Amino acid sequence: MTLTAPRLQRPSVPPPADILDRAPRHRVSPERISATLTLLVIAGLAVASLAELDISFAGMADSWGNAQNFFARVGGLTFPPADELIQLTVLTVGLVLTGTLLAAVLSVPIAYLAASNTTPNATARAIARFIGVFTRALPDVVLAMVFVLMFSLGTLPGILAIGIHSIGMISKMFADAIEQIDEGPRLAIRAAGGTRMQEFFSGVLPQVLPSWVATVLHRNDINLRGSVVLGYVGVAGLGLEMSHAFKSLNYGLGLGIALVIFLLCVVMEIVSSAVRVAMLGEKDAGRGVFVRFVTSFRNRKPEHPRVLSERSETKYASVDAAMRRPWTATRIRNVSAGFVAIAVVIAGVAVSDIVWGDLFTFWAKIPEVVAQFWPPDFGSYGFPVIAGAMLDTVKIALAACLITLVLSLGIGSLAARNVAPNAGVRGGFRLLLVIIRGIPELILAIVLIVITGLGAQAGTIALAFGGIGLLGKLIADSFEEVPRGPERAMTAAGATRLQRYAAATLPQGSRALIGHTFYLLDTNIRAATLLGIVGGGGIGYYLLNAGQGSNYPLVTSIVLMILVTVLIVEGIAMWMRKVFR
Numbered sequence: 001m002t003l004t005a006p007r008l009q010r011p012s013v014p015p016p017a018d019i020l021d022r023a024p025r026h027r028v029s030p031e032r033i034s035a036t037l038t039l040l041v042i043a044g045l046a047v048a049s050l051a052e053l054d055i056s057f058a059g060m061a062d063s064w065g066n067a068q069n070f071f072a073r074v075g076g077l078t079f080p081p082a083d084e085l086i087q088l089t090v091l092t093v094g095l096v097l098t099g100t101l102l103a104a105v106l107s108v109p110i111a112y113l114a115a116s117n118t119t120p121n122a123t124a125r126a127i128a129r130f131i132g133v134f135t136r137a138l139p140d141v142v143l144a145m146v147f148v149l150m151f152s153l154g155t156l157p158g159i160l161a162i163g164i165h166s167i168g169m170i171s172k173m174f175a176d177a178i179e180q181i182d183e184g185p186r187l188a189i190r191a192a193g194g195t196r197m198q199e200f201f202s203g204v205l206p207q208v209l210p211s212w213v214a215t216v217l218h219r220n221d222i223n224l225r226g227s228v229v230l231g232y233v234g235v236a237g238l239g240l241e242m243s244h245a246f247k248s249l250n251y252g253l254g255l256g257i258a259l260v261i262f263l264l265c266v267v268m269e270i271v272s273s274a275v276r277v278a279m280l281g282e283k284d285a286g287r288g289v290f291v292r293f294v295t296s297f298r299n300r301k302p303e304h305p306r307v308l309s310e311r312s313e314t315k316y317a318s319v320d321a322a323m324r325r326p327w328t329a330t331r332i333r334n335v336s337a338g339f340v341a342i343a344v345v346i347a348g349v350a351v352s353d354i355v356w357g358d359l360f361t362f363w364a365k366i367p368e369v370v371a372q373f374w375p376p377d378f379g380s381y382g383f384p385v386i387a388g389a390m391l392d393t394v395k396i397a398l399a400a401c402l403i404t405l406v407l408s409l410g411i412g413s414l415a416a417r418n419v420a421p422n423a424g425v426r427g428g429f430r431l432l433l434v435i436i437r438g439i440p441e442l443i444l445a446i447v448l449i450v451i452t453g454l455g456a457q458a459g460t461i462a463l464a465f466g467g468i469g470l471l472g473k474l475i476a477d478s479f480e481e482v483p484r485g486p487e488r489a490m491t492a493a494g495a496t497r498l499q500r501y502a503a504a505t506l507p508q509g510s511r512a513l514i515g516h517t518f519y520l521l522d523t524n525i526r527a528a529t530l531l532g533i534v535g536g537g538g539i540g541y542y543l544l545n546a547g548q549g550s551n552y553p554l555v556t557s558i559v560l561m562i563l564v565t566v567l568i569v570e571g572i573a574m575w576m577r578k579v580f581r
Contacts, residue, residue, distance in 0.1 A: 031579055046401060049395035077252055078252040079257070092239070095235075095237055117183065136169060137526070139526060140226060143165055181207045228442045232544070262438050372550075377557060386542060386554075404467035408467070408472040433468070435469075441462050441531065442462075471520050481512075518573035
């Protein structure tokens, strides 16, 4: 047996200073520095815009006295007769459903061409992407103005305006979903000699269908809230009746219809959540409050894990047996849901009371209508006045975005599962976000304008409050999706909840936060234009006056200015996502 002397450990000596100086350091790229400086400049402009608007707590307190006087003067809420209210509600829902369906159908080929993995060439992809951005930039109220000139008054102008405007958002989401698919099935079909059509329907569509259904349902909720403004340009429905009520100073009736629209938005959110659960299952349905409400009833009696395992590993004796699947409860439910969806779509088209003959006669009116809108002209206002109004709209959008970001960061964080102290707090803040999303910004702006008077302050507050529902939900979902490793490590090291949030959750979600904020800014610019229609300040005031005064060259000039502004914001947002990814 041989004994060995133990090794003596050399005492640790700190490395020389020159070695630490020569240690490799992470170099920040010039592009990242430029992007950071751009963010700081935009933040500074937002702060300056908010300071220029001079929104003070003292002024809001004074407005509270005006609000009490206003509601005392209004008295109780009044509503249209029951049969008329039901007819208007059904008409509005049918209009929105039909417009959203039109957008969903038209978005499929555009998304196919816009996706990098399915488009035939770069030119087709660029054209499809431009169509998406262009339709997103076009305000639906302007589209409604154009279609009112081409068609008779009714629902068809609103359906087409909602459908074309929604193509931008739906096609973008569709294209993003196509680019994220597993390429294996599609390439296998191509290797077997399949056509492009077979590749799409067998290799692409089954993978993206859950995401597409969720996107269309989400857009339908947005279109329902946005349909209110279409009433101000003559589109039939609840929005038109509400505009008549407020214009005639019948505030009780106007607020009553606004309450109906709010309840309708909440009901639509519940129905959409139920449809997502029924068609997509709990995994792909999302994290909404009403999704969990629906799934809670389905999960009261969970099946044994062995039963679920056997169901997921069902084997068939032959290919023919696999082609003749049994009618299980799940298959019956899915097929029934599909038939119900088809029936709802048919009913929506039927109740919209579309004058189908207009689809064959409006072609002759196109040259005349185009001649009314072209060439663009700034009229008696001149370029400086219209440019100043567009600048005011950008200031309103920036100020509202800053207020929304500050409030949504707190509300959205507490609505995230990994940040909220308990499930009750998380559910309460999730419900708050749903309620805020259910209030259309236009209705809130009208009430604030009536109370505080015309001006940019009312539009900014309405826009900021309405944006909390959108940005807060996006922040909550993004924070719940961050990797859990850094959070667990900090918890194990004894960090507090606040320290874990500041050092792990927030830094990991910062990239998504930047992208969501730019999306909100893009949305705010378009929404601020619409709020100006009801007196919320900005370019919308001139847009409405030009439309009502048949000054269509001025309408074209304003739309082009909005388009350029939205394209600039879209370009900056794409650059930011590329740099910070």
